[in-house]
């Protein structure tokens with residue numbers, strides 16, 4: 001529960017990050033004070049039907065309800081944890097989309113209400129997105145590479161605790177502490193706007209020495225897109241690097257493409273299992289050809305980054 005517990009009783013599944021466990025049945029558990037009770041807010045699992053592409057597709061709390069209804073908790077009750085563990089199960093279906101680069105989809109990672117909340121927070125602060133320049137970069141107009149609008153949001157900016165809740169859920173599934181994440185970068189793409197394929201890693205070869213590396217990226221999609229707007233990984237696949245030579249960074253027709261669905265999250269790693277730069281993690285946002293695309297990016301580092309709401313003091 002931690003830092004967002006008392007603020008957000010009106011959001012589904014407010015008491016945990018998609019977690020289901022002992023607290024679900026404990027009305028007097030000190031840790032749930034200030035939170036809506038799990039039992040009072042969940043639709044029965046048997047009423048749940050997934051409708052692909054439907055923005056009302058259920059979110060994390062319904063996955064919890066499905067697990068509970070299955071009887072699984074009786075067969076495998078929650079076990080004792082270490083000092084920093086969870087006394088609940090986190091339920092987050094996932095689909096491995098690729099091993100090269102390691103790419104995982106979490107369908108309905110967050111619910112519609114939270115998507116809309118983040119959009120409301122971001123839309124009053126939008127400004128043209130920028131790109132970081134490499135040493136010796138001579139592009140006349142580097143911003144043509146990235147034409148979206150965006151803003152950075154720190155969980156400290158959100159008195160309702162939604163951003164902190166999402167950060168916590170990202171930490172749960174990635175096993176990178178919240179402190180390793182940069183603030184969210186919320187992006188809006190309208191007609192024809194795009195982000196050409198690029199790396200999230202600041203490769204020391206191009207950017208000079210870095211105090212920490214971006215090792216993974218979690219993209220949380222806040223809207224559907226009517227047409228276009230796919231996130232593309234043009235070098236996906238075992239032999240993907242063979243396509244790097246002479247690549248057109250605007251090309252959306254090669255590699256793996258994921259079409260945004262509201263509430264889904266896409267995680268990919270920018271380093272391989274040996275900790276070195278995974279060049280197949282090249283990725284971009286294809287032009288939106290109808291509708292709008294909203295997505296928020298969480299860049300995850302190998303060391304504590306320390307946003308305003310998650311300082312590095314307790315780094316180990």
Ligand SMILES: O=C(O)CCC(=O)C(=O)O
Pocket residue numbers: 185187195200219229230231232283284285286295297
């Ligand atoms: O918009 C997208 O699909 C990708 C965004 C992205 O590449 C980024 O924020 O680094």
